[in-house]
Amino acid sequence: MSEFNESASTSTVGAPRWVGLAVAVLGGLSLIGLGVGWSALNQARSVEQTTQSTLKQANEALSQRLAKEDEINQQLQSDLKVVTDKLNVTQTDLVTARKQDKTATKAVDKKVTNLETSVKAELATKANTDDVNKLNGDVTGVKTDLDATKNSIQMARSEMGTLIARNHDEIDQLRHMGQRDYFEFTVQRKGGATKVGTIQVELRDTNLKKNQYTINVLADDKSFEKKNRSVNEPIFFYTGGSRQALELVINKVTKSSAAGYLSVPKAPGAASASTATSGK
Numbered sequence: 001m002s003e004f005n006e007s008a009s010t011s012t013v014g015a016p017r018w019v020g021l022a023v024a025v026l027g028g029l030s031l032i033g034l035g036v037g038w039s040a041l042n043q044a045r046s047v048e049q050t051t052q053s054t055l056k057q058a059n060e061a062l063s064q065r066l067a068k069e070d071e072i073n074q075q076l077q078s079d080l081k082v083v084t085d086k087l088n089v090t091q092t093d094l095v096t097a098r099k100q101d102k103t104a105t106k107a108v109d110k111k112v113t114n115l116e117t118s119v120k121a122e123l124a125t126k127a128n129t130d131d132v133n134k135l136n137g138d139v140t141g142v143k144t145d146l147d148a149t150k151n152s153i154q155m156a157r158s159e160m161g162t163l164i165a166r167n168h169d170e171i172d173q174l175r176h177m178g179q180r181d182y183f184e185f186t187v188q189r190k191g192g193a194t195k196v197g198t199i200q201v202e203l204r205d206t207n208l209k210k211n212q213y214t215i216n217v218l219a220d221d222k223s224f225e226k227k228n229r230s231v232n233e234p235i236f237f238y239t240g241g242s243r244q245a246l247e248l249v250i251n252k253v254t255k256s257s258a259a260g261y262l263s264v265p266k267a268p269g270a271a272s273a274s275t276a277t278s279g280k
Helices: 002-125 129-154 168-177 273-278
Strands: 180-188 194-196 199-207 212-219 222-230 235-237 246-253 257-265
Touching: 168 180, 180 194, 180 199, 199 246, 199 257, 212 235, 212 246, 222 235
Parallel strands: none
Antiparallel strands: 180 257, 194 199, 199 212, 212 222, 235 246, 246 257
């Protein structure tokens, strides 16, 4: 009986030790889990803060880029408007030039038809030699006029629709048309700037082999250089806010000089400088 009591007493005393050990292990595991959870939470917060900072910087960079793109877009729209205005002017000049060509051609055809009808009628009613000679003289005179008209029609046209004169006689033909003023000039390579109309031109170089030249144009307190331009190739530019372009053409180059003309649109109601020049 005493042995049984002693065994039961031993079992009762040994049980709390295992429970304590289990509690200690569970407590340690809980602390480890709590530490891991706290570390994970801190790491998640750090990642969130880093992500928010990165997103903020990206948003700021995107906003700056969009603002810059908007500024560039506005500048491009402004440039496009200027180019569109210039193209409208060019288109107007081309339409006018085509109408002039069509009108001139019709006038020539009508003149030829009238001449042929007149000659046939005269020959039918007047068969003597004197009348025939007179008619021949009239025909010769009309043919001369027709040749002059055809020459003006056959002149090359620039992209602006203007006729390009290749020599003094053709410049005179254009001057008599009365649409623009023409200033003929010769500029020396070592002579500095030469005044032509309202601008100045300065010859920089000539290339006789290629029939080219380099010239500097001074207008409205600004200057621009045109390099290696060919003879009879027009140079267009605008001055004084004019909507019509000035045209500079060099017809001939030598080793030390260049000769050509400046074509200027006539001001409404103003006297023609070219007419005054041709009347001297």
